[in-house]
Amino acid sequence: MKLKSVLATAVLAAASFSASATVHNLGVLDPSGFDSFTGASEKFGAGVAIDDTWTFTLLAPSSTSFAAVQTFAVTAGKILNFAAVLNSTSFGAPVPGAGSQTLSWIGNLAAGTYSVNVTGTTGLSGATYGATVSALPVPEPETYAMMLGGLALLGAVARRKAQK
Numbered sequence: 001m002k003l004k005s006v007l008a009t010a011v012l013a014a015a016s017f018s019a020s021a022t023v024h025n026l027g028v029l030d031p032s033g034f035d036s037f038t039g040a041s042e043k044f045g046a047g048v049a050i051d052d053t054w055t056f057t058l059l060a061p062s063s064t065s066f067a068a069v070q071t072f073a074v075t076a077g078k079i080l081n082f083a084a085v086l087n088s089t090s091f092g093a094p095v096p097g098a099g100s101q102t103l104s105w106i107g108n109l110a111a112g113t114y115s116v117n118v119t120g121t122t123g124l125s126g127a128t129y130g131a132t133v134s135a136l137p138v139p140e141p142e143t144y145a146m147m148l149g150g151l152a153l154l155g156a157v158a159r160r161k162a163q164k
Contacts, residue, residue: 021051021052021053022041022042022052022053023052023053023055024039024041024052024053024054024055024131025054025055025056026038026039026054026055026056026131026133027056027057028056028057028058028059029056029057029058029059029062029064029133029134029135030059030060030135031058031059031060031061031062031063031064031135031136031137031138032059032060032137033137034134034135034136035134035135036132036133036134036135037056037132037133038130038131038132039054039130039131039132040128040129040130040131041118041128041129041130041131042128043126043127043128044122044125044126044127044128045122045125046122046123046124046125046127047121047122048121048122048127049119049120049121050079050118050119050120050121050122051117051118051119052117052118052119053115053116053117053118054066054068054115054116054118054131054133055113055114055115055116056113056114056133057112057113057114058109058110058111058112058113058114058135059111060111060137061108061109061110061111061138062108062109062135062136062137062138063106063107063108063135063136063137063138064106064107064108064109064133064134064135064136065104065105065106065132065133065134066084066086066104066105066116066131066132066133066134067102067103067104067105067131067132068082068084068091068102068103068104068116068118068129068130068131069100069101069102069103069129069130069131069132070082070100070101070102070127070128070129070130071099071100072099072100072123072124072127073099074124076123076124077123077124077126077127078101078123078127079101079120079121079122079123079127079129080120080121080122080123081119081120081121082094082101082103082118082119082120082129083103083118083119083120084103084105084116084117084118084119085116085117086105086114086115086116086117087114089105091103091104091105103118108138116131116133118131
């Protein structure tokens, strides 16, 4: 009987030091207007190596942002070495907040399917984090040309009124 409890304890201990390699699909984003998806990681045990992949698809070129955010009640609960990579580009160090840390990336992406790899090691049992991806339409050059033309027209009208 004692051997069974020792064996069960060893199995649970080994499981707590295992790695998480989960693939999360955030869905298909339509950047013709504003589109956004949010997901949550699983709950991790203490000392678990995280190696999660978050995928999303853009239907059209867009100004895209991705954020991975972890909140924690005590500093020991934060994910250590929290990092993310999109298309071989690292997000950089997480930005700390009061009881939180955030990894974020913003830039223009072409239509297609993308993967963000999030890694780290949990400090305490029950650690989780959330991920959000958002897409906005990229303005066409014609939009900027129309805006500049409108500003020039307003300037001309204002100048003409000032001369009268």
